[in-house]
Amino acid sequence: MNYPVWFVPTFGGGLLIALVAIVHVFVSHFAVGGGLYLVLTERKALREKSAAIMAFVRKHTRFFMLLTMVFGGLTGVAIWFVISLINPAATSLLIHTFVFGWATEWVFFLVEIVALFIYFYTFGRMDDRNHQLIGWIYFGAAWLSLFLINGIIDFMLTPGDWISTHDFWSGFFNPTFWPALFFRSFMSFMLAGCYGFLTATFIEDAALRHRMIRYSGIWALASLILSLPAGWWYLSVLPAPAARLVHGASPTIARASTTGAFSLALLSGLLIALILLSPKARTRVLTALVMITAMGYLGAFEWTREAARRPFVINGVMYSNGLPVSEVSRIDQEGFLQNARWVQNKEVTPANRLEAGRELFLHQCFACHTIGGFNNDIIARTRNMSFTALRGYLATIHDKRYFMPPFAGTDAELQALAAYIAGGLNHKPLTEAAGAGGDHGKELFEANCAACHGADILKPILAGWTQEKIRTGLDRLPSLNPAMPDYTGPPVDKDALAGYLVSLNHPRPQTAAQPAPAAPAAAKGAGLFADNCTACHGLDQIKPALQGWPRAKIRTALDKLSALNPAMPDYGGTAAEKDAVADYLAQQTGGAQ
């Protein structure tokens, strides 16, 4: 709202953040755990007086330096670049709040660099004690970087008391700080073991290779086991809505959690197999698999953490689209466009409606929805929805789908956004009568005329006009008043609109009856279905699932939708409405009785 949007229609910034973050997470956790792995392995070499193990440590250090310092360091900067590009308002808030946390982390980053360079370049030159000490300094600095960044990252999910106190420390030591710190530390040790595998497979000498593989395996397995209670602790302190999301209310999150758990199980199995069968099971394919599953575990965790925050970037403080929570009610009153800086249409008019809708989409929805891209494409997501259905949907978007922010703006703005999505993107008529038994003409009026003049203003003007006169007038609106744009709907719509307008002054509508539906209740049910269900699934998609269901079963199911599938919100319609939907579905799926 405050900032422009980096707008590449088919490419969502969220995906970019996720990609860069995941890559960075793997390398940066390795940079922490790997430090400990290096010093302890160096110690092992010294204790066992093994030049071969020392050579391994040295080689591993070089790989470690090339990976963590170059790639890890720069992907860390990359995350910062990407979030300021995609979430500038949130980045600004975080930076302002935690600037000295970050500055302190920068000091550790500096110490890390110096220590690692020295550690690598003085191998075999510096005396053992000091060399190990430098290794410990490296690990200490790296772990403290994790300590600091952990506070800031978890703040985004659970800002805790900061919301009321704005106190640096209460934001930093927030409710998920400690469990996440434990979890991340164990994760970093686990990854260190995994990368250890990788370099160990390159050891020439078979006996040493097996030893180092087994050594790395014990590392990874022990850390993995320790990470489980930490992860569980973490999940148990999540705030209620986030916890609900994690436990299945959002399909994507549910999927991610399952993937996480699945790869976790697979990982332990592989690790154990490797360790036990070590002589033969040293193939790189196997270690590569271990890497992939380990990263899957951590990746699922990070993904879940990101997703569990939806619809917020900073839980309870700011929505993912940069909208501060505290501003929403004011914006609903004053209008979004009025308050936004980077928009050209400050007000919705019939002429600019689609353009204004596009700007609203850009600032409120594009944060999570691409236009025609493969990531959460809004066109695909709304293909089944009519203009009317979209309007209803937007009005309660956050209540029905907690993981999306509420629409912020006036009613005219909401209509504009719905018009942009239905008309501008899906090329649907903006007049379609999909509403539940709705008066088609009335809807057309609301969609096309009410932005400038409501029915109460027109009523006195149209007093005494016949339906024919109104109908002719609709063909040449600009001649009635030059400020009025032409109405471009098809003749049937004009008929319906004229019927509605004449009814304003003639309570008995003279409107041409709409084609009589075969079964009135079912027609009503069709409308209700369109309004309430098609956002997620069209009739075709649920037909197979309902095959053979008797009407009574459908009707009962409508009372407890969330029990059928936790992702489905309960339907809040009246008993009569549920009856109608049940009639309709039963009729459509052949189970009518």
Place this chain on the structure above:
Amino acid sequence: MNPATLIPAADPLTLPWGWFQFLLMLTFPLHLLAMNALVGTSLAALAAHLLPGPPYRRLSHELAKALPFLVAFTVNLGVAPLLFLNVLYGNLFYTSTILMGLFWLAVIPLVIIAYYLLYLYDFRFRQLGNGAMFVLLAVLALLLTVGFIFSNNMTMMIAPAGWGRWFTTPGGALLNLADPTLLPRYLHMMTGALAVGGLCVALYARIALKGDPETADAGVRLGMGLFSWLSLLQVVVGLWFLTTLSPAVLRLFMGGSGSATALLGVGLFMALAALMAGFRHQVGLAAGLTLPLLYVMAFMRDTVRTGALAPYFSLDKVPVTSQVQWSPLVLFLVTLVLGLAVIAWMLGKVATCPKEVRP
């Protein structure tokens, strides 16, 4: 469209702005120094491959070993000033970043590639032979491109008048090419970087390579040559830069503001003095003048920013949070002191550590 209406509201500061300004001005020249050393050393290493004789061969090998460090420190020392810039000017900086998002993101892969190429140059020095020149050319091209991207962002963030272009080009593909200050500013920065980098090479040769007088001598000659001639060029480009400044900003340096005028005077004087020292190959004197000169330049640059923004934005107008909290600043300062102490201890250990690997 009135550009002022586009400027995002700044978030409240957690301390009076002077603190952040102090830290920004303290750390930014250090980043410049590292960046200059990196860019200039790359050029010097390339030149050393072109010059005949074994001392130059050995010189380029020594420089090859130093280059990866310089990338690491350039990046690290860039983080601190960028952080304080985010605090002070985030609302402007994020905006220009979004406008040029594609280019801005490109910085990361460009630096990563340059970094790995420099490791290649170091670890594969012998195998590469004179093919190393192509590696260095690529590195220079990458680094100079990164510099150009930074110059674009730093000039675009202080020029809201061009921001309206976002409405027609929202894909992050904008640059600030129409700005008359862009090119001279960029060239001023880069000739300066190459020159100061030459000086760093000379300094490094004099101090670290003194065990091998021939190579040290080659390093000083090459480094000071680059420093002197490029500094001369830089003074000329700097004057050109001055003429492209908007009249209001130029007036500041021409007596309109006492401090700005003094900065310009002192800067010019020091630059000329450093130049003389350079042509006489007085490495220590040139270095002693150049480090403070970098600070003077950074302050002049800041004056340009404040002046250009004056019609739209001033740090004095940014609100400060009602309850100011000092403990995080203390945390940072204490950590900084401890961190520097640990670094000093570690460097001490390196200094006393034998050059040869134990058998």
